[in-house]
Amino acid sequence: MTIDGAKGLIMDEPLIFERNSEGRSGVLPAPCDVPEADLESLIPKSLLRDGAAGFPEVSEIDAVRHYTRLSQWNFGVDTGFYPLGSCTMKYNPKVNEAVSRLEGFTMLHPYQPEALAQGALRLMHELEAYLCEISGMDAVTLQPSAGAHGELCGLLMIAAYFKDRKRPRHKVIIPDTAHGTNPASSHLAGFKVVPVKSEGKGVLSASAIEAVMDEDTAALMLTNPNTLGLFERNIKEIAAIVHKKGGFVYCDGANLNAVMGLAKLGDLGVDVVQLNLHKTFSTPHGGGGPGSGPVGVRKALEPYLPAPRIRKAGKKYSLVYDRPRTIGRLKAFYGNFSIMVRAYSYIRRMGGEGLKRASIVAILNANYMKERLKDTLSLAFDEPCMHECVFSDKLQAENGVTTMDMAKRLIDYGFHPPTVYFPLVVPGAIMVEPTETETLETLDSFIEAVKKIDAEAKASPELLKNAPLNTKVRRVDETRAAREPVLRWKG
């Protein structure tokens, strides 16, 4: 059985500002039960504003229909298969949403007395311990808001470590397969980026690292499994080389979902790792966040973790701000707490055994996909893969069909496209990450769609050039958006 994309009734909807009708409003505040005063007796006229021009004035039902219609133009994990490589679009369990909305979590002020937030602090403390156990790290901070924020946090700690020893180091080695956030975070933390190529079979060799590692290099920043979906099998040897020169191994934990219960990054020589709760631990991506990017470190870096830390003494939890060597803080308060609640809930539901099973099935699904598609799409590296695999448009290129064309045509068949044109080392890359929450039937229907598209590429390439055909809007002119910028409604 296949479930293709089909046409349904999709309603057009203008911008909310184009629905304005003066004097309308949706949900007005409660009546004011204290005496109203003359505004200008409280605030000088020179500091007061006139109304905001063009601000929405719509009824509640219009607002509800507006956003409901908008939502229907979106594709989410709940809509269908979303094999967006590197982004881990696994199912977002509904119970996590429910528990994160309990009033005992949502109606907590960050500065309320610690004695009145013991449940929250306990949850955070336990989550830290679980993440330590899964990653093999000695300590975890939950403060960073997202993966890239965690990267910055980890790199700043490394910089602080060397500065503390009065021997600042200036370089970070980053493989060419890395996420763009890695070099961007390194630059932000004040480091110069030294690129290194992965070799032959898509993984790093010890000799390549040995050739560039020196005593001005603060860290090697790698992703394991890497963005080609391959496990960096020389990691221990590589870590030894980095450590011998006094450097740290930073692992981008974006792909931790492939190794839970199978390998501990700490055992492999990793000193710092950021964990993307919105990938590995099933919290939703929200159309672009909020995520959460806790960072785990080995003992040597523990003094540099952001403040505050959570301390447990007896049965009491408290926040500790007195941290003389801390890098400081990356945001106000303690992190994205309601995301932590979801991740905590996921880990408790799965248990250690369940997490391991999740990683194994993610690997099985990816290998199934790789094997079943490798005669249709050119495979970048024919190696056993971890949780994702990378193809390219090499075979279709002779018909003038590109990765983008195939990606857009997949939409017509009811699938979200895979990640495209990343990693950069594979020209025309198509990066497929099925995740463990997808059934084999779903995988089969995706595979079938790709094969049909391959046939279309030969028989009627213009069909692909015109795709998608079934969406609310057709292919979007992104060049025009940059050349003639319209970044807000102006009326």
Next chain:
Amino acid sequence: MPYIPHTEKDIERILKAVGASSVEDLLGALPSRLRLAKDLDLPKGLSEQELAGILKDLSSRNSTTREYASFLGAGAYNHYIPAVVDSLISRSEFYTSYTPYQPEVSQGTLQAIFEYQTLVCQLTSMDVSNASLYDGASAVAEAVLMARRITGKDAVLLSSALHPEYRETVRTYMAGASDHVSEVFYCTEAGRTLPEAVEAALTGDTACLVVQHPNFFGSLEDVEALSRVIHAKKGLLIVVTNEAVSFGLLKPPGETGCDIAVGDNQSFGNPLNYGGPYLGFMAAKSEFVRQMPGRIVGETVDKNGKRAFCLTFATREQHIRRERATSNICTNHGLCALSCAVHLVSLGATGLRKLAEHNLFKANYLKEGLRAIRGVDIAFGSPVFNEFTIRVDKDPEGVLKALLKKKIMGGVLLKRFYPELDRHILVAATEMNSKGDIDRFVSEIGKLLQ
């Protein structure tokens, strides 16, 4: 196993398809010498019902701003969130989608962000807004880095009446260059930043002045006067607002000389959530758009000429520009921006104005009530919006503790952030504080200070 649909038959089918003899065989990508020898030491998995029970129990070990009358603010504000907000952001087409890289299947997210950007521009009277940042503190840090890129100058001057955790965040982001960060002390009488003090602290190398309005003490700043001072030295003015409801009433940054407006929009649609996720915003003059960090959505057309939206100016961003990007930000706070937009739209122009007025009136009512108490002084003379600082005659920590016994969270102790303000409490009032709660607060604190 929860959330994993595979039966043993499915596993066998996979193994057969890939030509592996066993699961172990297929895990060959992970060499056995690197494999974990024992099981993870984690609690056993739970049924959904058990899990729900445990989380309910944990949540009940917290006390909420519903159980206590809360007068806490300081960058996190307790506001009423209309039911439409959670109802609409719970549409899973919104919350289970990724960053809208494929515009044809993401028009909902994209149009919603485009509208959010417009709303931020309207609130702040600025030209352009990005799609969101993490929170107010990191937004200030990003704005400071942006100002340094634009001006090519190094020094950063922060008002000491900027939220202390925001200042700390700026210093953390500036790690390698933190020597360039300095602070201008607030006026101890007015509780705000004085233009003449700023003038004395400025140099030709000052990239920007950062001032919060309303500031951390709740006082309103004279932003226009500060703008003249910093612009005379060719630096940029960054105005920070973390009680966004104030935009409903106060002259916006764009009308007072601001170059980059940043802050936190948590107040609209986002619960307190014990400190996060909140909603960093950034808006700027249009000439600075290519130096902005974060996602930006633009309007364009599809191949048939129909209106459509997509992410734009990607060449600023890390996935294209790598180490030369304007920021490392990737995942931002999209769903929080949606919550904010839905709340603003449901308030409308009238509701926003009324909400802001109510906050002002509640705070003023509380302020006048406290002013009349012997043993309480209003610490600073500046006008305020919905938050202000009091000075009490007794040990403020003891006073707050005693209030807790009466189910009142009376405010934030300032000594932790400002050692010299050792008898001071920061107090906020919003539409969530009933007249009855306010009267009770005033009467209880009166009894304590007798």
